[in-house]
Structures are given as C-alpha cells and as structure tokens.
Amino acid sequence: MTGNAAGTQRWQSSMMDNYGTPKLTFTRGSGCELTDADGRTYLDFVSGIAVNALGHAHPAVVEAVRHQIGELGHVSNLYAHPRGLELAERLLDLAGAAGRGRVLFCNSGAEANEAAFKIARLTGRLKVVATEGGFHGRTMGALALTGQPAKQKPFEPLPPGVVHVPYGDAAALESAVDTETAAIFLEPVQGENGVVVPPPDYLRAARELADRTGALLVVDEVQTGIGRTGTWFAFQRAGIVPDVITLAKGLGGGLPIGACIGIGAVGDLLHPGQHGTTFGGNPVVCAAALAVLDTIAADGLLAHVEQVGAELADGIRALEHPLVAEVRGAGLLLGVGLTAPVSASVAAAAQRAGYLINPIQPDALRLCPPLVLRSDQARRLVTDLPALLSSHEEKP
Numbered sequence: 001m002t003g004n005a006a007g008t009q010r011w012q013s014s015m016m017d018n019y020g021t022p023k024l025t026f027t028r029g030s031g032c033e034l035t036d037a038d039g040r041t042y043l044d045f046v047s048g049i050a051v052n053a054l055g056h057a058h059p060a061v062v063e064a065v066r067h068q069i070g071e072l073g074h075v076s077n078l079y080a081h082p083r084g085l086e087l088a089e090r091l092l093d094l095a096g097a098a099g100r101g102r103v104l105f106c107n108s109g110a111e112a113n114e115a116a117f118k119i120a121r122l123t124g125r126l127k128v129v130a131t132e133g134g135f136h137g138r139t140m141g142a143l144a145l146t147g148q149p150a151k152q153k154p155f156e157p158l159p160p161g162v163v164h165v166p167y168g169d170a171a172a173l174e175s176a177v178d179t180e181t182a183a184i185f186l187e188p189v190q191g192e193n194g195v196v197v198p199p200p201d202y203l204r205a206a207r208e209l210a211d212r213t214g215a216l217l218v219v220d221e222v223q224t225g226i227g228r229t230g231t232w233f234a235f236q237r238a239g240i241v242p243d244v245i246t247l248a249k250g251l252g253g254g255l256p257i258g259a260c261i262g263i264g265a266v267g268d269l270l271h272p273g274q275h276g277t278t279f280g281g282n283p284v285v286c287a288a289a290l291a292v293l294d295t296i297a298a299d300g301l302l303a304h305v306e307q308v309g310a311e312l313a314d315g316i317r318a319l320e321h322p323l324v325a326e327v328r329g330a331g332l333l334l335g336v337g338l339t340a341p342v343s344a345s346v347a348a349a350a351q352r353a354g355y356l357i358n359p360i361q362p363d364a365l366r367l368c369p370p371l372v373l374r375s376d377q378a379r380r381l382v383t384d385l386p387a388l389l390s391s392h393e394e395k396p
C-alpha cells in the first residue's frame with residue numbers, strides 16, 4: 001500500500017467524518033512546496049487555507065518557536081508576557097491605532113469573531129448586520145454571522161439578531177442599518193464565497209453608515225489580513241479604519257493564533273470575567289506571529305505580493321482560455337471564475353500534475369499561495385494551467 005493510501009485508511013478509522021476523506025498525507029514542507037507520504041512534491045496554492053504566509057518551515061518562524069518554547073511556553077492570560085505585549089502593540093501600530101486601542105488574543109478566526117460579536121452585544125444593542133455569502137467561522141456565534149443558510153440550518157436556533165444583506169450593495173446596507181444596530185460585520189473581500197470583491201466605495205459607505213448610526217464597523221480580516229492582499233490589512237486599500245478588526249490565519253504563520261482588535265473606546269468594552277481563553281496568544285504563538293510580521297517587513301513582502309500577484313493574475317488572463325471567465329481578487333488572494341461548474345475536476349487534474357489548488361466554489365478556483373511565492377513558481381502554474389483547464393473532463 002502507498003503512503004497516501006495508508007494515511008487515507010487510518011483517517012477513515014480514526015478521524016470524524018467532518019472534512020471528507022483526504023487522499024493525500026503530507027509529511028514535509030519547505031517554502032511553497034509540500035511533500036506527500038509517497039515522496040511526491042506539490043506547489044502549494046492553498047497555504048493551509050490562506051495560513052502559511054511565509055510558506056512551510058520558514059527559518060524565522062522555526063527559530064522563533066524553538067527559542068520561545070525553550071524560554072517560556074505558556075502562562076495563561078492571568079499573567080502578562082513580553083511577546084504578547086509586543087505583538088499587541090505592533091498590531092495596533094500596523095492598524096494605524098498605536099496607543100488608541102486594545103487587543104484580545106485567541107486561537108482562531110471563529111474565536112476572533114465570537115469576541116467581536118460579544119463586544120457588539122456589550123454596546124447594549126442587539127441587531128447585527130452581516131452579508132449574504134459571508135463566512136466568519138463555524139462556532140455558534142460566528143455561524144450566526146456567516147451568511148450561508150446551508151451551513152446554519154442543522155444547528156438552529158443560532159444566536160438571534162443577525163440580519164444578512166447582499167454583499168457589495170451599499171444601498172442594501174443603508175436600508176438594514178439603523179440606530180438600533182450594534183455592528184456591521186464585513187469581509188473586505190469574501191474569501192470562502194469565491195474571492196468576491198466589492199465595489200471600490202463599499203467599505204467607505206459602510207464606514208460612513210456606521211458613523212452616522214453609531215453601529216460598530218467590524219472588518220473580518222481573518223483571510224485578507226497580514227499582507228495577503230498586498231497591504232497589511234485589506235481595509236487599508238479603501239482608506240478607512242474600522243472599529244474592530246478580527247485576524248487569524250496568516251498571523252501565526254501556521255501556528256494557531258487569532259486576534260480581536262478594538263480601536264478607540266471599543267477596546268474598553270470587555271471587562272474581566274466576560275470572555276476568555278486559556279491558550280489564546282501564548283508566548284509561542286505570539287513569537288511566531290512576531291517573526292511573521294518582522295519577515296514581511298524586512299523582506300519587503302507587501303510589495304512582492306502586489307508584484308507576483310499581478311504577474312499571476314495577468315498571466316492567467318492573458319491565456320484567454322475559454323473556461324476562464326475572470327480573474328478577481330487582490331495580491332495573492334485570487335479567484336479564477338470559470339464559465340462552467342468544473343472546479344473540482346480542474347483541481348483534481350492540478351493535483352495529479354503537482355499543484356494544490358482549492359476549488360472554492362463549483363465555478364471558482366482560489367489561489368492563495370504563501371506570500372513568498374516566486375515569479376518563476378507563478379509562471380510555472382500559468383504555463384501548465386491551459387492543460388489543467390482542458391483536462392477537466394478526464395476522470396481522476
């Protein structure tokens with residue numbers, strides 16, 4: 001039996017059937033490449049679902065974790081530790097809110113949004129406006145914010161008060177948000193919904209509406225944050241500052257950390273005993289996150305993401321392949337819209353050819369490689385893509 005087949009068999013007998021059964025078992029990673037249990041390598045355009053900002057086994061992350069675990073691994077949030085303080089200050093600074101905001105660390109994107117949801121309730125208002133197709137996580141509060149009825153249905157009743165409006169439609173927001181609205185929850189680009197980019201003025205309209213009604217503007221940067229779209233945060237492309245920012249995925253470079261950032265007085269709404277997490281923001285994950293931030297800054301990765309993202313997007317557009325309807329997104333969060341619902345078979349063909357690509361919607365592929373993707377690696381995919389697109393009718 002091959003190593004991958006053995007992994008599949010063991011998965012079936014030991015893991016809950018929550019994710020489907022994987023066909024690949026990965027044993028090693030380096031940069032943008034992963035190696036499976038049979039020794040085959042793949043170019044990674046998934047990044048552990050937009051997580052591995054610096055790729056796999058980046059020396060800066062490895063060294064930061066190794067050093068930190070040897071010095072101080074975990075103390076809980078009953079105590080302060082230097083890495084956590086440093087990371088909170090750095091994030092506020094990057095968000096343009098140095099000295100005027102506060103951070104709550106947690107372990108995931110869903111948890112960051114749970115915290116933001118609780119903060120919204122602490123305003124004393126109940127109503128929350130979120131978007132259709134939006135994704136904010138799978139815990140019960142985050143699921144209530146997630147605008148995908150099929151994911152919600154089996155778990156109803158969910159926390160009340162959430163209204164969903166069409167994404168990218170400022171007029172729909174305007175008609176839903178009023179002076180009883182606690183918060184507007186938005187992704188700057190809808191990631192899980194297929195990399196859906198709103199009109200340029202959308203975030204600005206949401207900001208203006210929040211100011212007018214006293215609602216909080218919560219921007220979910222779990223997928224778009226930490227350089228993924230070519231700026232530290234995607235909201236910076238719209239020239240606004242939210243009241244609350246939620247983060248996870250890329251922040252820890254593969255280690256589990258989430259953050260809920262309250263800007264201004266919003267940062268003071270949570271009080272002792274109202275929320276908590278044992279592990280959230282422990283010294284090891286904070287050290288990894290600091291290594292990610294340092295490396296992005298030192299290696300000029302924001303400009304790199306803009307450049308290599310444009311090369312990838314323009315290269316795919318230039319193919320003028322009949323199956324490609326459009327290439328959308330920003331930086332290295334790209335969606336390839338297809339003219340037919342064949343993304344799963346294209347992704348399967350890609351996998352056979354040594355590329356990991358997520359078929360995010362039936363008619364859309366998502367490309368979210370590590371931010372360190374090189375131009376030659378982007379070109380490699382562009383060169384091979386026509387054959388992969390054309391082979392979509394082959395059986396796996």
Ligand SMILES: Cc1ncc(COP(=O)(O)O)c(C=O)c1O
Binds near residue numbers: 137220
């Ligand atoms: C925008 C957004 N918010 C929240 C989440 C949930 O994050 P997690 O899976 O870490 O709970 C995701 C995950 O894909 C996401 O894309």
